Amino acid sequence: MKYAVLGTGTVGRALASKLVSLGHSTWMGSRTADSDAGLAWAADAGALGTLSTFSGAANAADIVLLAVGGQHALAVVEAAADGLQGKVLVDLTNPLDFSQGFPPRLSVCNDDSLGEQIQAAVPGARVVKTLNTLSNTIMVDPGKLSEPSDLLIAGDDAEAKAVVTKMLVEWGHRPPVDLGGIDASRGLEAWLLLWTRLYGALGTGDFNIRIVR
Amino acid sequence: MKYAVLGTGTVGRALASKLVSLGHSTWMGSRTADSDAGLAWAADAGALGTLSTFSGAANAADIVLLAVGGQHALAVVEAAADGLQGKVLVDLTNPLDFSQGFPPRLSVCNDDSLGEQIQAAVPGARVVKTLNTLSNTIMVDPGKLSEPSDLLIAGDDAEAKAVVTKMLVEWGHRPPVDLGGIDASRGLEAWLLLWTRLYGALGTGDFNIRIVR
Structure with a gap:
């Protein structure tokens, strides 16, 4: 599988470096294809890593990870839309407003939800919402936690969810709990209202939940 | 400690029966003080259980548990307001709208959040939000789950949170994670948008989360 990561921030670089470390050809997409952070990542990544535009990265890949701030998410998928047709698009974004x-x-x-808005903006993409409820540290290294924990997943395309599940398991996660269609993003994003309170109470973002039955 | 439980529905009866089983004098409050469900509960409960009005129950108790549908919560605390001054008021409600x-x-x-609205409606009460994220089965019998799990708590009054923590531990829960002031109810109530999706995916409401660090 060839991967694209849209967004060259902390989360995007952590994801792209993880993919390269697993031996996957990985394109990072940024607005200009010459961001300092992106160029530094590509220099580190070696032969498997390439910096491109949002559209260039999406066109090159089989699986595209959207890892930008929620306020930019719709503009970025629209910029990459020609490369997203038929592709699995993993939506990690959260519609967080820090203005107050x-x-x-x-x-x-x-x-x-933002997940639904993204699916509506690129109807030809197969949007899968997951990983939005983790710090980037735990996203790429779930073994850092003291016990196994659970991920959740949502999307309208069962085959796309299976592809993403395989990717998550390769990263060390347990198979995620399937919440159903992309409209379950309402629940996954609302969790951030609790996640941010837990972040304050625990003094770290490096935690996750385990579903206990 | 003397307890009041406002609401004679499934949740209220489960809580009131738990309190009686632990040897606590318990008043159930209902709108009319002669609801069939309330009278049946009082007959079962024996000498420790009394059915009263919302106000009568609150006046009799040290700790008041609010266990009504979210749409009724403000009217009920207003009806009980004269009995709630200075009391610990445990808010278990969720502002769920099933109209669609x-x-x-x-x-x-x-x-x-509804927690904040309740605190504003009865400023003399010491509102503590917790337990709103559990089925009534697990509220009163956390040992039914396969592993220990975590509760969360929020409120402006540290002493009231300590009183409620002691109650929860008596019921078999671990000490809850303190999220801070009553405005953290925003997070605790938003969790229901995810809880209801998990309920659908798991096919049961008898689950909880464990915070893994």
Whole structure:
């Protein structure tokens, strides 16, 4: 599988470096294809890593990971739209609005979600929401936690969810709990209103939940 | 400690029966003080159990548990307000709106919460939000789950949170994670948007989360 990671911030670089470490050809996409962070990553990544535009990266890949701030998510998928047709698009974004400080509010919630808005913006992509509820440290190294924990997944395309499940298991995660269609992003994103409170209470973002039955 | 449970539905009866089983004098409060469900509970409960009005129950108790549907919560605390002054008021409610079917939406969220609205409606009460994220089965018998799990708690009054923590530990729970002030109810209530999806995916409400660090 060839991967694209859209976004050259901390989360995007952590994901792209993980993919390269597993031997996957990985394209990072940025707005200009010459961001300092992206060039530094590509220099480190070696032969498997390439810096490109959002569209160039998406066109090169089989699986595209969207790892930008929620406020940029729709603009980025629109910029990459020609490369996203038929592709698995992993949506890691959260519609966080920090304009009134910490903890953030959500800019969309309850009756709608960013996951649904992304699927509507690129109807030809097979959007899968997952990983939005983890720090980037735990995303790429779940073994750092003291016990196994659970991921959740949502999307309208069962085959795309199976592809993403395989990717997560390769990273060391347990198979995620399938919440159903992309509209379950409402729940996955609302969790951030609790996650940010737990972050404050625990003093770290390096935690996750385990579903106990 | 003397307890009141406001609400004679499934959740209220489970809580009140638990309290009686632990040897605590318990008043159930209902709108009319002669509901069939309340009278049946009082007959079963024996000498420790009394059915009363919302106000009568609150006046009799040291700790008051609010266990009514979210849509009734404010009217009930207003009806009981004279008995709630200085009391610990445990808010188990969720602002769930099922008018558009399942899963429900929230009738208040993001910038506000029902927990905050309840505290504002009875400023003399010491409101503590907890237990809203569990089925009534697991509320009163956490040992039914296969592993220890975590509760969360929020409120402006540290002493009231300590009193409620002691109650929860008596019921078999681990000490809850303290999320801070009553405004953290925003997170605790938003969790229901995910809880209802998990309920659908797992096919049961008898689950909880364990925080893994």
